[in-house]
Amino acid sequence: MMGGGVVGGGVVEILAKHAGVKFNRICVRDASKARDFKIPEGCEVTTNVDSLLQDDIDCVVEVAGGTTIAYDLMLRAMAAGKSVVTANKAAISLHLDELSEASTKVQAPFLYEAAVCGGIPIINTIQSGLRGDSINRIVGIMNGTTNYILSRMEKEGVQYLDVLKDAQDLGYAEADPAADVEGWDARSKLCILAKLSFGHTLDEQALYCQGLTRVSKEDFEYAAMMDSTIKLLGVTTASEEEEGGTRTVKAYLSPMLIKKSTPIASASGATNLISLNSKHIGESVYMGAGAGRWPTAQSVVADILRIGAPYSPPLGASADARFERDFESRFYLRCVMKDQIGAIARLTGLLADAGISVFSILQTPITDRNRVACAVVTDECRLSQVEGVISRLTEGIGKKTNWSKRPNRRSPRATVRDAIPCLSWLCEESPEIQKTTRLVP
Numbered sequence: 001m002m003g004g005g006v007v008g009g010g011v012v013e014i015l016a017k018h019a020g021v022k023f024n025r026i027c028v029r030d031a032s033k034a035r036d037f038k039i040p041e042g043c044e045v046t047t048n049v050d051s052l053l054q055d056d057i058d059c060v061v062e063v064a065g066g067t068t069i070a071y072d073l074m075l076r077a078m079a080a081g082k083s084v085v086t087a088n089k090a091a092i093s094l095h096l097d098e099l100s101e102a103s104t105k106v107q108a109p110f111l112y113e114a115a116v117c118g119g120i121p122i123i124n125t126i127q128s129g130l131r132g133d134s135i136n137r138i139v140g141i142m143n144g145t146t147n148y149i150l151s152r153m154e155k156e157g158v159q160y161l162d163v164l165k166d167a168q169d170l171g172y173a174e175a176d177p178a179a180d181v182e183g184w185d186a187r188s189k190l191c192i193l194a195k196l197s198f199g200h201t202l203d204e205q206a207l208y209c210q211g212l213t214r215v216s217k218e219d220f221e222y223a224a225m226m227d228s229t230i231k232l233l234g235v236t237t238a239s240e241e242e243e244g245g246t247r248t249v250k251a252y253l254s255p256m257l258i259k260k261s262t263p264i265a266s267a268s269g270a271t272n273l274i275s276l277n278s279k280h281i282g283e284s285v286y287m288g289a290g291a292g293r294w295p296t297a298q299s300v301v302a303d304i305l306r307i308g309a310p311y312s313p314p315l316g317a318s319a320d321a322r323f324e325r326d327f328e329s330r331f332y333l334r335c336v337m338k339d340q341i342g343a344i345a346r347l348t349g350l351l352a353d354a355g356i357s358v359f360s361i362l363q364t365p366i367t368d369r370n371r372v373a374c375a376v377v378t379d380e381c382r383l384s385q386v387e388g389v390i391s392r393l394t395e396g397i398g399k400k401t402n403w404s405k406r407p408n409r410r411s412p413r414a415t416v417r418d419a420i421p422c423l424s425w426l427c428e429e430s431p432e433i434q435k436t437t438r439l440v441p
């Protein structure tokens with residue numbers, strides 16, 4: 001095993017009760033460091049990564065993390081015909097194709113259940129439980145840290161930064177929280193699930209990805225007015241097969257308004273939840289711990305014990321698919337502007353210019369006439385239309401824009417130039433989701 005930290009220690013402790021598995025070597029960075037688990041009898045603790053490739057090892061368990069040494073070890077272990085088990089989502093999301101190709105070449109199992117949503121056996125569910133079915137949509141809370149932060153913002157009426165420090169003190173958030181709060185961690189998991197479900201490798205950078213940093217306590221007030229809450233969701237869908245057998249895959253990560261009565265809204269705290277829609281089962285929901293020593297180690301252990309089972313390829317059948325960044329949804333847009341006659345009319349005018357119809361406008365009573373917040377929920381439209389409006393709103397900030405010189409555009413004048421889309425936007429659930437779960441009246 002490479003790594004003897006949070007997850008590695010849990011794996012050793014759980015497997016201490018299983019007679020069939022023997023640890024020969026555990027490779028760590030500092031062999032002299034005290035461990036919070038019992039080193040198995042006869043197991044050597046080393047700093048020599050290469051020693052994991054010796055002939056007395058059948059299976060390499062990689063629970064160190066990182067995308068360089070760990071990735072290199074996995075490739076070399078596979079080349080030597082060894083089974084590989086890992087919890088490393090960063091390496092998997094970057095190199096799933098290469099790793100799966102290397103393992104397929106030697107027909108050695110390559111298992112990574114713990115890499116997505118820690119304790120929820122979602123990869124095994126997709127690969128085994130749904131074999132023969134056709135997944136068309138995945139929606140999920142894929143990051144426990146951000147779900148914990150959003151839950152507390154809603155419950156206590158506080159801002160994101162007020163909760164972040166607590167989350168760090170409790171060990172939910174890293175010292176550098178960017179991967180969680182910007183949505184990159186959840187995006188990696190979304191890409192892995194899309195690959196497994198639709199056979200298409202998504203370019204992470206091409207996805208629309210908004211974390212929670214722009215969500216404020218005011219948004220929870222507006223959400224409550226709509227009997228909703230806010231969750232950071234990863235969503236990926238695949239169309240029916242089009243002509244030529246191609247499917248169109250869409251994927252995005254965004255804070256979303258969710259009706260409080262739904263299963264997704266009920267997942268609070270550091271919980272993860274994945275909702276799958278497949279042709280034969282319809283909607284199925286999987287909820288549980290997304291991280292932590294025991295849930296994550298259990299997923300690693302299940303993979304290790306599965307290695308004795310007959311070989312099956314690590315990826316679903318590959319399919320021709322095309323990625324489409326743009327997607328349809330209803331969008332929520334919160335603006336802060338000066339209290340002036342016609343301000344909201346000009347905002348809705350910009351939306352109308354972009355062909356966007358307004359579903360509702362919400363405004364809490366004014367407390368500061370220089371910073372008046374209002375929230376607009378649109379009817380269904382495309383992300384690109386909303387992005388066009390956002391860029392027109394932000395264009396006027398910090399520089400003088402001569403709106404009148406822009407062809408075919410109504411001059412927004414002072415009031416809208418002063419509008420600051422301080423949150424930008426949240427997506428309300430797509431109509432596809434509404435159809436099945438009736439989330440939106």
Ligand SMILES: NC(=O)c1ccc[n+]([C@@H]2O[C@H](COP(=O)([O-])OP(=O)(O)OC[C@H]3O[C@@H](n4cnc5c(N)ncnc54)[C@H](OP(=O)(O)O)[C@@H]3O)[C@@H](O)[C@H]2O)c1
Pocket residue numbers: 002003004005006007008027028029030031033047049063064065066069087088089090114115118290291292293296
């Ligand atoms: N923690 C979770 O809840 C969780 C959930 C899902 C997935 N994961 C994934 O599981 C993996 C491990 O996470 P963790 O929380 O267990 O990390 P951790 O507690 O920091 O442990 C990492 C271990 O790897 C060892 N290590 C690091 N770099 C090494 C190197 N170059 N050579 C040899 N050993 C090295 C460290 O050795 P020393 O102890 O000597 O420093 C340590 O024992 C990561 O890929 C993570 O993304 C974790």
